Amino acid sequence: MANFNRITATLTEKKELAPLIHLITFMLNSPIQFEAGQYITLKIPSGNEIFDRPFSIASPPSENNSFQLLVKLIPGGLASTFFENATIGTSIEVSGPDGAFHIKHTDRSIHLVASSTGIAPFRSIIYDLLKTKNFLLPLELTFIVPPQEGMILKEELDMLKKEHANFSFTVIEDTASFFSLLNEYKDKDFYLCGGQHFVQDINSYLAKKSVDAERIHFEKFA
Template identity: 30%
Template sequence: MKTHVSTYAAVLLKRQWLSNKSFGIIISTPSGFEFEPGQRIRLSCGGHERDYSIVSAPKESDLNLCIRNVTGGKVSGFLSTAEIGTSLSIHGPHGYFTYKPSPRPAVFVATGTGIAPFCSMARSGLTDFTLLHGVRLPEDLYYATQFQQSARTYVPCLTESNKLPANAFRGKVTEYLEKHLPPAVYDFYLSGRREMIRDVTLLIDESFSDSLVYTEMFY
């Protein structure tokens, strides 16, 4: 990876709510800032530092992030109401959660805003992957249109919805993997909640042994 890790000044350019609990923000790409799809930035505000995966592709002119508005959250709460034009300090890029080409099929598994790094990979032209996105409700399926067009297979996994979108699965990502992923050796990329990463890793050990597992744990 040839990217240069440093601290940069950026500006909040736009905020758009994606559902009633998550929003996307667009911030200016600082001069000289480069990253690989799947990497993240560390954002500082009010003496707090938090990591956010980059949604946009390196070729895009601005940086997009997808942020869950955590109840009582210091940084997500600040970003949910900060005025457009607010100055931000970012450090990065960080992380090694990048796509590694391999002869094995790639299976991406995300929960909630854990979808962000896969979005950057897809926007960068990656298409040869299966993606499971675990959420509670259809409104939480951020970037669905993008993945319907780019993924080889895109399976929304909904845990709390009676109405299922096309090709969606009712249940957790672990249940889908157990019931529907054909036995084989894969490269798994897991991004999101700690519990999902723990449960899927255990399942991979039992049912898809010899597969590789890359993880990006959000919380």
């Protein structure tokens, strides 16, 4: 996979999807290659230094002249302040793509479990599987949206469900609801993405239910 080490990306759209959650589009001068699920690293300048902040690519690899990020703003955070202040035309250096979080087996049913902006790599993965790879096995998404954050991407997910009979999604408010809803563990691969505690909790739960470690894949945001 080609590496687009340190290129300049220019912000072309910033859309507020919910309070503190933005979908941000960057254009690139030359096309990039990445696998759905990977992340890029933003080089955020602060004083005389440059700080790295990784963000999962939320758009599919088929859109290779641009990329989108789904960003949750952390008040006072370095990258968050950059995103808050950035306007159309703001440029930033990025490096990557990096990461081994991508779909390992396309011949197995898939259950994606996201918390908050942990849905970012899954947005890329879902579009890639359904629109590019013609994936026809069951593809399930459980999306944990804490009530204080507000639902995002509902129209898109509804549309994908309407267009693809093998895709389904459930929106819940917390990890405990996931445990009570899940009753089928066998014959599918789990992919988890979100904060560290969320990933740890779900991973240990699945392990207790005897899901083989080889069938559990995750990306932790912190």
